[in-house]
Amino acid sequence: MPDITIGILGAGKLGSTLARLSMHAGFATLIASRRPVSQLKWVIDTLAPGAVTTTASELIAGADVIILAIPLSHYRDLDPDAFAGKTVLDATNYWVEVDGTVNEISTLTHSSSEVIQDWLPASKVAKAFNHMGYHDLEIEVDRKPTVPRAMAYATDHDEIRPVVEQVVSRFGFAPLDLGPLRFGLLLEPGSPLFGEAIPTDEFRDKLAAIYTSPFGQKVIAARGGQIQ
C-alpha cells in the first residue's frame, strides 16, 4: 500500500493529540482549523512538530485520509464536493459544551456518523477514534501497554477497511471492525463502550453483552431488530 497523507481537520484537544499520534506513526500529516494558518502554525510547531499547518481546503485536497476532529455540529460547514472521493474518519461526538444542550443532530435511529455520511454522500466515511478520550488516546499509546487497546470502527465501505486498519494500527491501537456504519451507534456517548480503552478481548466481551445493557435495550426499542 503506497504511503498515505493524513489530514486532521480541527486543532483543539483532540486534533492536536491526533496530529502528534500521526507524526509519531510516521505519516505525512496536515492539520487545519478555523484559525488563520500563521496563528495555528506556531501552536502546531510546538504541540505537534512536523505536522504541516494549512488551510482546510488545501488539507481536503491534499490528504488521502481526513480525520474529523471538529465539533460535530460544525459538520454542515464541510463542503461535500470538496470531500468527494475521500476517506473520512469521523472522530467527533455529540458534546453538550460545544454542540448545544439539545441534540438536534443524531438520534438512536440515525447515529452521528451516519448523519455525516449523508452529508458527504460521495465520500467514504468510517467512524473511528471517537470512543476514547483524547487523554487516553495518547496515554494508551505512549505507555506501550503489553496488549494494545482496541479501537473499534464502523463503515459501509469495505474497500476502505484496509486503510482504516492501517491508520488505526500505525497510530498504536488494535483495530476492531464493528461492521456497517450504523453499528457506530454503539460507540457513541451513552453506550457502555464509549470511553473504553481496553484490550480487544475485553472489548469483545463488552460488545457481546451490549444488548443487555440499558443503552442496548434503548437501541433495540428504537431500531427493532434492524441494528443487530
Next chain:
Amino acid sequence: MTNTTYQFGLNTFGDLAFNDDGTPMTGAESLRQVVAEGQLADRLGIDLIALGEHHRSEFAISSPEIVLAALAATTRNIKLGTAVTVLSSDDPVRVFERFSTLHALANGREEIMLGRGSFTESFPLYGYDLENYNELFEEKIEMWEKLLTGEPMNWEGKFTQKLTDTTVYPKLPAGETIATSLAVGGSPESIIRAAYYELPVVIAIIGGEPTRFRPYVDLYHKAAKQMNKPDLPLGMHAHGIILDDEEEAKEVGWKYIKAEMDRIGIDRGWAPMTRDRFEFEIDKGSYYVGTPEQVAQKIAKNMQALDMQRFDLVYGTGGQLLHQRTATIRNYAQKVIPRVKELLGGGADA
C-alpha cells in the same frame, strides 16, 4: 534569578472522608476535617492549601471561600487558595466581593485559581447554559481582570450585567491585588489565553506520563514571548498518597483513587481504571503514591522535566481514612518538600 523559589501546596475537593474505623463522615464532618487539615498544614509550614468547588455527592466543598475564611481566622502563614473557582458559572462581581473580603480576613494570603470547570454540574445548578461554556469563560475572565484594577466599572457584556461607573466593595487596599492564576487541562487555547492575561498557569496533570505536557509548557513560554507578556512560572497539580509503607500506599490508592476516578468516569464517559493502568500511573505516570523518598524523587524529576515552580498535591482523593490523610500531609510537609527542594538544588525559601 539564581535562586528559584518553589511553592508546594495541598489541594482537596473535600472528598467525603472516612473515620479510622471505616465509617463514612458526613459532609459537615468532612468540612470540619478540611479545616483541621488546613490548620495542620499551616503548622507544618506548607506554602498553600487550595480547595476546589464541586456540586455533587462525592465532595463536601461547594463554597470554598467560606472554608477558607475559617482557615483565614485560624492560620498564620499558609496561602489560602481555590483550585478551581468555576468563573464561567459564577458572577465575577460576587466572586470579587468574596475574595476581597477574604483578602481582608486573611491579610492578603488568598489566591484564586480560575478555571472553565471540567465538572459541569455548576452550569445547570446556577442557571447557565452549558453550550456557552467557552464564551462565558472568555467574557468573565475579561470582567475579572477589569474588576481587579479596583477602578469604577463601566462594563457591558453579553452574559454579564451592565455596570456604569460602579465601584465594587470591599475595595482592595491601594496597591494590592488578588493573586490570580489559571487552571488548564489540555487545551492549547487556554494556555494562550493565560499568557495573554498575564496569568500564571497551573496544569492538571492527572494521568499519563507528565512529560507529555512539555509541549504545553513550551507553548506558554512561546505565547508569552510572542505577545510581549511576562514569562511567568508554571505549576502542576496531581494526586498522591504518601505513606511509610509502599504497598500500603498503593493499596490505599487502588481502593480510593480508582473508586473516585471510576465514579466520575461514569458521568464523563471514561473507562474504569484497569490495574495495569493504575500501576503505570504510579511507576511512570501521574500518581504520586508511595514512600516519602519515592514521591520526592518523582516530584523533583517531573518539576525539573516540565520547568515547574509550583507543585500542588491533591490529598484525600476518594475520601480515605483519617490517619491516611494525616500521614500524607505530614510526610509531604516534613519529608517530601524538604527532599524535593534538596533534589532541585538551590531552592531557597522566599
